[in-house]
Amino acid sequence: MSISRRHWRLLLLLTVFCWIPSFSALAAEPLLVLSYHDIRDDVALKGDADAYAVSTQNFAAHLDWLAGHGYHPVSMSQVVAASKGAPLPSKPVLITLDDGLRSLYTHAFPLLRAYNYPAVAAVVTDWVDLPADRRVDYGPRLFTHDDFVTWEQLREMQDSGLVEIASHSHALHQGVRSNPQGNSTPAAITRIYDPLTQRYETEAEFRARVRADLARSTRLIKQHLGHAPRLIVWPYAAYNSVTNGIAEELGMAISFDLEGRSTPMPSDLHGLARLLVADNPTVADLAYSLRHPVEEAGVRALQVDLDSVYDADPQQQARNVDTLIERVKRIGPTHVYLQAFADPDGNGAADALYFPNRFLPVRADLFNRVAWQLSTRADVSVYAWLPVLAYQLPDAQQNRALSIASAEADGIPRLDFTQPEVLRIVSGIYEDIAANSYLKGLLFHDDAYLRDSELTTLANGQTAARTQALIDFTLALKRSAERWRPKLKTVRNLYARPVLEPASQAWYAQSLDLFNRAYDYTALMAMPWMEGSKHPEAWLDELVAAVRQHDPQLTQTMFELQTVDWNTRKPIPGERINTLARRLQAHGVRHLAWYPDDFIGDHPRLPQARAGMSARSFPYEER
Numbered sequence: 001m002s003i004s005r006r007h008w009r010l011l012l013l014l015t016v017f018c019w020i021p022s023f024s025a026l027a028a029e030p031l032l033v034l035s036y037h038d039i040r041d042d043v044a045l046k047g048d049a050d051a052y053a054v055s056t057q058n059f060a061a062h063l064d065w066l067a068g069h070g071y072h073p074v075s076m077s078q079v080v081a082a083s084k085g086a087p088l089p090s091k092p093v094l095i096t097l098d099d100g101l102r103s104l105y106t107h108a109f110p111l112l113r114a115y116n117y118p119a120v121a122a123v124v125t126d127w128v129d130l131p132a133d134r135r136v137d138y139g140p141r142l143f144t145h146d147d148f149v150t151w152e153q154l155r156e157m158q159d160s161g162l163v164e165i166a167s168h169s170h171a172l173h174q175g176v177r178s179n180p181q182g183n184s185t186p187a188a189i190t191r192i193y194d195p196l197t198q199r200y201e202t203e204a205e206f207r208a209r210v211r212a213d214l215a216r217s218t219r220l221i222k223q224h225l226g227h228a229p230r231l232i233v234w235p236y237a238a239y240n241s242v243t244n245g246i247a248e249e250l251g252m253a254i255s256f257d258l259e260g261r262s263t264p265m266p267s268d269l270h271g272l273a274r275l276l277v278a279d280n281p282t283v284a285d286l287a288y289s290l291r292h293p294v295e296e297a298g299v300r301a302l303q304v305d306l307d308s309v310y311d312a313d314p315q316q317q318a319r320n321v322d323t324l325i326e327r328v329k330r331i332g333p334t335h336v337y338l339q340a341f342a343d344p345d346g347n348g349a350a351d352a353l354y355f356p357n358r359f360l361p362v363r364a365d366l367f368n369r370v371a372w373q374l375s376t377r378a379d380v381s382v383y384a385w386l387p388v389l390a391y392q393l394p395d396a397q398q399n400r401a402l403s404i405a406s407a408e409a410d411g412i413p414r415l416d417f418t419q420p421e422v423l424r425i426v427s428g429i430y431e432d433i434a435a436n437s438y439l440k441g442l443l444f445h446d447d448a449y450l451r452d453s454e455l456t457t458l459a460n461g462q463t464a465a466r467t468q469a470l471i472d473f474t475l476a477l478k479r480s481a482e483r484w485r486p487k488l489k490t491v492r493n494l495y496a497r498p499v500l501e502p503a504s505q506a507w508y509a510q511s512l513d514l515f516n517r518a519y520d521y522t523a524l525m526a527m528p529w530m531e532g533s534k535h536p537e538a539w540l541d542e543l544v545a546a547v548r549q550h551d552p553q554l555t556q557t558m559f560e561l562q563t564v565d566w567n568t569r570k571p572i573p574g575e576r577i578n579t580l581a582r583r584l585q586a587h588g589v590r591h592l593a594w595y596p597d598d599f600i601g602d603h604p605r606l607p608q609a610r611a612g613m614s615a616r617s618f619p620y621e622e623r
Contacts, residue, residue: 030262031079032071032093032290033274034062039097039107043280049140051278056107058280063115065283066093075118076164076231079272080254082265092265095119096256096274098168098233100128102146105153112162121157122168122233122256123149125220151224158225166231167252170217172210173235178438181369185438186238189484200356200436203242211246218250230254237274240434240484244270259487261289271486299521299558300615301335302328303385303443303595306354307342310364320600321370327599329378330606332614336374337443337491337523337593340367340384340433348412348447349390357432359425361394368437375438383441383491384433388474389414390447391426404454412447417473418458427480434484441489442481444474446525448492450509466509471518490519491558496531499524499546512547516556523593526584527562529572540580544587558591559584563604574604578612 037052039059054062066073072089074082082088095112097104100123112119127136127148135142157163175184176192188210191201201209214232222228232239232247237258244255254269261275275289309324311317328336341350342363352363371382390412393399402425404416415422433439448470452461459465474492482488492515498505499512515522526543528536543559551557561580564571581592594604594613604612 029088029090029092030264031074031082031088031267031272032091032262033256033272034093034095035256035258035274035276036095036097036108037099038101039103039111041107046279048280050138052276054277054280056111058282059108060111061283062277062281062286063111063117065287067115069287073115073117075162076120076254079265080269083267083269085266088265096122096166096233098122099173100124100149100154100168101143102149102153105149105157109157109160109163113160116162118162118164120166120231120233120256121149121154121163122166122231123154123221124168124170124173124235125217126171127173128154128220128224155225164231165221165225165229166233166256167214167217167221167229167247168233169235170213170220172213178372179368180365183369183372185368185372186236188234188236188243189238189240189438191436203435207242207246210243211250214247214250214252218252231256239271240482240486242483244486257487297334298615299335299591299593300333300613301337301523301558301560301591301593302331302333302597302613303337303560303593304339304597304599306339306366306370307344308596308598308600309370310342310354310366317364317366321373324370324599325373325377327597327602327606327609328374328380331609332616333380334615335381335383335441335593336378337383337385337595338367338371338374340386340437348387348445349392349414350387351392353429353433355433355436357429357436359393359429359432360391367433372438375440381440381489382438383443383489384437384439385443385445386430386433387445388426388448388470388477389417389422390445391415391429393425404450406451406454411451414447416455417470418455423473423476427477430477431480431483434481434488439485439488441491441520442478443523444477444490444492444519446493446495448474448510449495452506463506463509464511464514467505467511467514470509471514475518489521491521491523492519493523493525493560495525496527496543499550500543512550512557516551519556521556521558521591523558523560525562526559529565529567530562532567536580537583540584541587544584544589554588554590557589558593559589560593560595563594563596563598571598571601571603574608574612577604578608581612 036054038050039056040053041056043053043055071091071093074088074092074094078088095117097108097119104121129150130145130148132145135144154165158165172187174187176187176190178185178190179193191206193200218228228251230252231254232252233256256272256274258274258276260273263273309320311320340354342352342354343350352361354364354367356362356365374380374382402415402419402422404414450466450470459469478488478490494510494512494515495508498508498510505511512522526540528539533539547557561577563577
């Protein structure tokens with residue numbers, strides 16, 4: 001054992017004051033799930049080579065703090081009962097430990113017993129009792145047999161009644177090739193790309209591969225521990241409705257992810273939220289995380305044209321990708337809204353797409369590569385920016401038949417969303433990007449508007465009903481994408497005039513109130529030059545005041561600034577943009593974005609971009 005005498009004395013004292021569950025809170029109380037990995041004595045205070053390792057001392061302190069602050073540990077059986085309406089104790093918390101590392105048995109299990117804390121242990125069955133001649137590249141170093149639990153140790157923990165064993169897959173805890181450029185993404189959600197045949201796995205092949213892996217994992221757990229698992233903890237929290245369906249068919253109807261940190265109960269047990277415990281947090285760090293809701297954090301988003309990344313020369317395109325990644329990493333925003341469609345003629349409609357799909361030409365298989373590298377190298381959440389209606393179908397006759405007849409000469413060409421064939425095509429496009437790419441959310445393009453002179457018979461011309469019909473169409477697109485990427489966040493562009501001039505809602509079929517009820521955020525186009533204002537500061541002041549009538553705390557409305565004056569085709573000076581951003585923040589605006597972020601031309605210039613759009617507490621680079 002690696003726990004000191006001092007720790008044991010502390011544990012004995014704490015067990016005297018063992019917790020007594022309080023069942024005062026019933027169904028509405030959310031379940032907090034904390035996700036741990038390696039528990040070691042020698043973890044660095046900060047900057048350990050393994051970001052997911054937590055020191056034994058901090059782990060013990062976490063359990064102590066939770067017990068002392070009203071949290072009540074629950075078992076998986078209690079959670080299952082709660083999903084059917086049974087009460088949970090107040091402030092319920094469940095501990096999970098992933099990967100089946102040896103420290104689960106040597107360090108975590110003694111503390112769980114001392115505090116009488118139930119837990120879920122998710123094991124990669126290919127790593128349990130790893131043969132002596134094998135090595136696993138775990139990140140910080142190559143791991144051997146001595147770094148993983150044995151079946152005997154798992155049996156002992158299971159027999160204690162405290163630890164439930166879950167599958168973490170058999171061998172899906174790895175990356176597989178996901179695109180022609182050679183990027184690797186999680187095996188459980190990726191259609192593998194074969195460079196020899198230059199094709200992707202079919203859906204049937206993908207399903208068969210995942211099923212075979214999970215079946216082997218459940219068979220081994222049943223063979224060694226006496227019964228098959230009822231839980232699946234997806235490696236890297238990467239899963240979708242298809243893989244969850246396969247797991248459920250194999251008896252694992254409960255799954256976990258890392259989206260959020262708590263789940264209201266009762267709840268469906270697919271995709272229980274967990275808070276990933278990383279960077280060896282102290283008790284103060286953990287307490288801060290639990291006391292500050294995630295939704296209170298401000299969004300800082302860059303909207304990026306993938307058309308500017310694309311180049312017919314592969315080497316130049318690779319340089320463009322690197323330039324974008326480096327700039328985003330140095331700025332430090334929270335989000336990148338990444339164009340997933342090609343619009344080389346600049347009319348706002350998609351002529352082609354940047355991902356494999358069944359409906360439009362593929363200009364380049366580029367979106368997944370850039371999105372994954374932004375996620376992993378620049379540590380941002382990537383949303384796919386796609387049109388809702390503005391698609392130029394390759395069959396000209398079909399395109400004419402499905403298009404909205406518009407008298408607006410300068411309008412964006414759009415398809416008629418009331419036609420079932422349009423829903424089939426566009427929802428298929430959204431499903432295809434989710435099946436072939438890594439993304440956290442969707443930004444619905446500014447093409448989703450409807451003039452009062454268009455589709456005049458829709459909803460008998462009632463503005464609110466027409467607006468809701470367009471919203472319902474976008475939510476159908478989200479559901480199609482969520483077949484392959486669950487829990488997607490949504491943002492939708494909104495023109496400023498429906499906010500400043502309520503009568504103009506009929507000209508757009510757009511409403512801030514309805515948008516904020518339907519989407520996670522509304523990206524309000526706070527673009528005074530685009531609206532022809534001669535006094536941008538005063539115009540923004542008026543816009544904020546108008547928004548407060550609908551969103552008093554400004555919790556859902558994102559103000560998206562422009563970086564180019566499209567009337568003069570000249571960039572707006574970066575310092576002027578930051579002055580406007582600071583003015584908005586002084587008014588209480590929480591969420592900011594800008595478009596376009598010109599990473600090739602370095603506009604706004606990097607120091608100004610860091611000052612304006614960094615989410616870091618100290619956005620300036622050290623020298």
